[in-house]
Amino acid sequence: MTHDEAVGWAQTVRTARYSLREQLGAAEFDLCELLEVGQRNSLVGQVKLLWALESFPGARKVDTRRQLAKMGISDSVRINELQQTSIESLVSNFAPQSQTAATR
Known part of the structure; x- marks a missing residue:
């Protein structure tokens, strides 16, 4: 990969992450x-x-970190690295909050 290709790829990734953050903040999903x-x-x-x-709208950093620690999920885990048990735990602990925030 050339330098220009790497720069282009990095820009694509940054743009995708920025778009994702906007969508989450707007409670689009x-x-x-x-x-x-x-x-x-x-x-x-x-x-x-x-x-x-x-x-997510209304998410508080300290509370989110504490909840993840309580569930035994690392702060640095990536979404595609989650095991099924972790996904189920996340949904039961965070989904009601994200859906409530989206309806406000």
């Missing part, structure tokens, strides 16, 4: 949809879970 897309789309899947959770 919920946690379940995010996790589903993250398993199929490599750009979304490479995003860190904590970053995505903190992008």
